[in-house]
Amino acid sequence: MARDYMLKHKGFPGRLPGSDYQFVIRRANPKGVTPLKALERYKDRKPADKRADAAFMKALWEHFGEEQFERGNLDAGRLSWLFGREVVPADPEDFDPASYEALLQIDLRRAMASFPEIFAEGEDEEMPDWDDMWNGDNDEDMRD
Numbered sequence: 001m002a003r004d005y006m007l008k009h010k011g012f013p014g015r016l017p018g019s020d021y022q023f024v025i026r027r028a029n030p031k032g033v034t035p036l037k038a039l040e041r042y043k044d045r046k047p048a049d050k051r052a053d054a055a056f057m058k059a060l061w062e063h064f065g066e067e068q069f070e071r072g073n074l075d076a077g078r079l080s081w082l083f084g085r086e087v088v089p090a091d092p093e094d095f096d097p098a099s100y101e102a103l104l105q106i107d108l109r110r111a112m113a114s115f116p117e118i119f120a121e122g123e124d125e126e127m128p129d130w131d132d133m134w135n136g137d138n139d140e141d142m143r144d
Contacts, residue, residue, distance in 0.1 A: 006100040007072030013059050021052035023059060024073045028100065034076035035098040038084030053081050058118045060087065060106060071102045079104075086111040 006028045015022045041053070056078050063069075068090040071079070079087060089095035090103035112119045 007070050009063065009069075009072055009074065012063050012074070013055075016052050016055045019048070019052065021048075021055075021078070022075050023056055023078055025075055026073070033098045033100055036071070036076055036083045036102070037080050037097065039080045041081060049081075052078070054115050054118065057082060057086060057111060057115045061111070061118055064106065066106065066108060068103050068105045071100055071104055073100075086114055 009024065012024055014024050060069075060082075086107055087104050088107045090105045096102055
């Protein structure tokens with residue numbers, strides 16, 4: 001039976017710091033749930049888009065790890081950039097892409113291949129400091 005509320009993931013970052021790349025939504029869409037769908041990530045995507053993907057993947061990993069998690073208030077657009085690759089349905093047989101209650105999980109093998117800097121143990125230098133990056137310290141990366 002469907003709940004009449006959307007799970008809000010307490011402590012999950014709301015957006016990529018200093019940007020308009022949102023990670024969560026504030027309230028359920030009154031027009032209906034936006035379905036998850038795998039979006040193609042082309043090699044010529046902007047560096048800022050790639051950083052948003054990596055930051056979102058890092059947040060998912062730090063918040064949920066290898067455990068299953070409910071979609072809840074996670075942004076469908078941001079999830080769709082990872083969906084079908086690094087983030088997959090926990091139970092493909094019983095998955096509803098248009099449900100806030102849909103269970104997901106990180107496909108660790110694929111996530112490690114796509115975002116090795118997130119999973120490198122003891123190599124924090126590999127992962128950029130997102131606050132510094134968006135506060136002008138890496139401006140050369142921002143020109144697109």
